[in-house]
Amino acid sequence: MLRALSRPATRLMERWLPDPFIFVIVLTLLAAVAAIVTQGTSPVALVEMWGNGFWALLQFAMQMLLVLVTGFILASSPPVKRLLAAIAGLATSRGSAIILVSLVSLAASWLNWGFGLVVGAIFAKELARQIRVDYRLLVAAAYSGFVIWHGGVSGSIPLTIATEGHFTAEQIGVIPTSETIFSAWNLVIVLALVIAVPLVNRLMMPLEHEQVLVDPAKLDGTASSRRLPVDATPAERLENSMILMWLIGVPGLVWLAFYFAGGGGINLNVVNFLFLFLGILCHGTARSLLGALEEGVRGGAGIVIQFPFYAGIMAIMTDSGLAASLSEWFVSISTAQTLPFWSFISAGIVNIFVPSGGGQWAVQAPVMLPAAEALGADIRRVAMGVAWGDAWTNLLQPFWALPMLGIAGLKARDIMGFCVVQLLITGIIIGVLLYLL
Template sequence: MLRILSRPATKLMERWLPDPFIFVIVLTLVAAVAAIVTQGTPPLALIRMWGDGFWELLSFAMQMLLVLVTGFILASSPPIKRILQSIAGLAQSPGSAIILVSLVSLAASWLNWGFGLVVGAIFAKEVARVVKVDYRLLVASAYSGFVIWHGGVSGSVPLTIATPGHFSEAQIGVIPTSQTIFASWNLAIVIALIIFIPLVNRLMIPLEHEQVLIDPAKLADDAAPPSVAQNQTPAERLENSRVLMWLIGIPGLIWLVMYFMDGGGLNLNVVNFLFLFVGIICHGTARSLLTALDGAVRGGAGIVIQFPFYAGIMAIMIQSGLAATLSEWFVSISTAETLPFWSFISAGIVNIFVPSGGGQWAVQAPVMLPAAEALGADYARVSMAVAWGDAWTNLLQPFWALPMLGIAGLKARDIMGFCVVQLVITGAIIGGILLLL
């Protein structure tokens, strides 16, 4: 049945889903029209909001580009590639390949979302070298694991409200992760997704004559290991010096040890620092690392050009009041028992226009938290419902797929048909548990 459902969804997306750059332009126009019609925002004021906010995500865009680049550098280093190839060798059939990629992506994304995106894509390529399986579904399986991230240990909403001094502390206090990430009901969602996401992906494998296999030439290493000349110039000796790389790599690792010993947690900057300096040590020479860098940057064009447009959409949604109005409407039809569910649904819709966990929480917290107080709903559950809604519709929003697609060499339309089926099933699982447990 799932194979039958995925077939029209895939064809629909392949035919109608444009390049993510066109998608973001359409979203910009939809947000603008909605702000004018529902909020009465004057067009010139709207243009000012959009233009003023256009560059607000430059720092974040650079962080995301570095997630792709540093993650690729690490994963393409000789020791890490051997590990990934060893795990990929466990796949003996198309079904086991799909399940294995799904599980690896789920585990990596639960630990850290940036790590999950990069490892999922590179591991999918490694598995494709071992087993002949529909490459679109293989990469979609890697991306579907990303849906778990906001319920994991790098979730921005639960980590924010667990940090003393957060912007809602006066209202809800500091809520420890034992009541959010490690609450029994949240762990139930995580466990259910770990069971059902790989199973659903496995059941969507197209019939043999419908499968799209990857050209083996596209799976070749993006950069061959550089050869070392016999008679090297002084410059070449520096480029191939292991001592030089150890002299810079070891201090980086020492800083990481001190950071974590002082109680520091994972964030984007720390993850990128970790990827980069472990990658420096694993590559061993500057020439090897720079060769990997050449292969890494090819997939970053979408990030560079699209993030400013999403920053403009966020400015329209927030400054016009459109996001708050949408959230307030869902609050108006809620009770204490159903508020987490409707928070989840509203967050899923807002996420399509504001695809940033931290940014979305800044938009929805001032609406959802007072509603939780008025209805007597549980703050922790409502907060995590917003977090899960933010993660859920990433299956439909190609924004976060850009790093993975850049590494895998696919377009959003290639995987989104399979992701739509996962969207329906994971939405039923998450929403059902929020209502029942």
Template sequence: MLRALSRPAVVLMDRYLPDPFIFVLLLTIVAAAAAMLFEGAGPIAVVQMWGDGFWGLLSFSMQMLLILVTGYILASSPPVKKFLALLAGLAGSPGSAIVLVSVVSLIASWVNWGFGLVVGALFARELARQIRVDYRLLIAAAYSGFVIWHGGLAGSIPLTIATPGHFTEAQIGVIGTGETIFASFNLIIVAILFVVIPLVNWLMVPREDESVYVTAEQLGDDEREAFVPTRPAEHLENSRLLMWVVGLAGLVFLAHYFFVRGAGLNLNIVNFLFLMLGIVLHGTARNLLDALQEAVKGGAGIVIQFPFYAGIMAIMTQSGLAQSMSEWFVSISSAATLPFWTFISAGIVNLFVPSGGGQWAVQAPVMLPAAEALGADIARVAMAVAWGDAWTNLLQPFWALPMLGIAGLKAKDIMGFCLIHLVITGVIIGTLLVVL
């Protein structure tokens, strides 16, 4: 049944889902029109909001580009390539390959979302080298595991409200991760998704005549010619000592950061970790620079599209549109149903404000007073925002860009499969937020 349902979904997305750049342009127009129609903002005011906020994600854009680049550098190092190849060897059939990449992506995304995006894509590429399996579904399966990230160790909303000094501390205090990430209702949601997502991906494996395959040649030859230095400068490029001194110094810093200072993961630390490990494992600057040249090819979408999303976020927040949407959902809620409607509203807002931290800044001032007034569980409402933010990433190509860049695919190639996951995971998460 799922295979039959996925077929028209794939055709629909292939025919009508535009390139992510066109998607962000359309979202910009929709957000601007909605701000003028529903919030009474003037055209000039909307343009000013958009322009003033256009570069608001510049730092984040660079972090995302580095997630792709440093992750590719690490995963293309000889030891990691051998490990991925060994792990991929466990798959003996198309179905087992789909299940394996789903599980690996789920685990990696639960640990850290950036790590999950890169590892999932690179592992899928390695599987495609060894198993004849539909490449679109393989990458979609890798991306589907990303839906779990905001219920995991790097969830930005639960980590924010667990940090002393957060912007809503005066209202709700500090809520530890035992009430959010490690709460029984959240762990049950995570556990069920760990079963359902690989199963759904397995059931969507297309028939032989409907599958789209890639060859090792299409994926590119990762083997590099041996570099023979002939000039003094080239000897430095081929020096292992130079790379190991710098790389090991970085690893010493990380050991102190984690074990002495007791600090946790964030985007900058993940990028630093990937880069330092890549420096050590590649061994020479020449090898690392060759990997870098391959890595940056997939980053064009991030560079050009993220500023437009920053502009959309500015329109949504400064015009009051995001707040009005949240308030409407609150108006139809009770203490029991508030987590469900919060989840739905967060999913809609996420299409326009695809940033967990940014979305919490928009919705917290509305959802928290509503939770207090209705007597709802504040920690559960916060996690409902988190899950809603993660849920519609299955439809929003913003977060798929790093993975698509590595895989060499377009959003329309995978979103048909992701649409099936959007429906199934939406029912599961929305129901369990209320029932558990």
């Protein structure tokens, strides 16, 4: 049944889903029209909001570009290639390859969302080198594991409300992660997804004659260190010096050791720092490292051009009051029992336009928290409802898929048909469990 469902979904997306750049332009226009019609925002004010917010994600865009590049650098190094090949060797069939990449992506995304995006993509490529399996589904399976991130240890909303002095601390106090991320009911949702996501991906696997395969030779990077000629110049010797790489790489790892020993947590900057300095040591020479860098940067064009447009959409949604109005409507039809569920649904819709967990919480918390108090709802489950909604519709929103697609060498339309099926099934699982638990 799922295979039959995935066929028309895949054909529909391949035919009608445009490049993510067109998608973001359409979302911009939709947000603008909705703000004018529902909020009474004037066109002049709308343009000012959009332009003022256009560059608000510059730091984040650079971080995401580095997720792609540093992850690719590390993955293309000889030691990591050998490790990935060994793990991929555990897959002995097409079905086991799909299940394995799903589980690896789920585990990595639960630990850290940036780590999950990179590891899932590079592991999918390695599996495609060894197993003749539909490459689109491999990458879609890797991306589907991302649905779990906001219920994991890098979830921005539960980490925010667990931090002393957060912006709603006077209203709800500090809620430890033991009552959100590590609560029994949240772990039940995580476990249900760990079981369901790989199973759904496996059941969507096309028949052998329907597969879209990729030539393994096209997945091999061109980055490699050249053999040093006998008459090498001093510049060439420096470019191929392992000593220089160790002199800079080891201090980087020492700093990380001090950072974690001092109680530092995992964030995007730390992940990028770790990938980069491990990549420096694993490549061994600057020439090998720079070859991988040149190849990795090619996949980052979408991030560079699209993230400013998403920042503009976020500004329209938040400054016009559109996101808050949408949340208020869902609150108006909620009870204490159903508010976590409707928080999940509303967050999923808002996430299409505001694909940022932290930014979304800033928009929805002023609406959801007073409603939870007035209705007597569980604030912890309401907050996690917003978190899960933010993670859920990432399966439809190509914003977060860009780094993975850049590494895998695919377009959004190649994987979104499979992701839509996962969207439907994971939405039912998360929504039902938020309502019942």
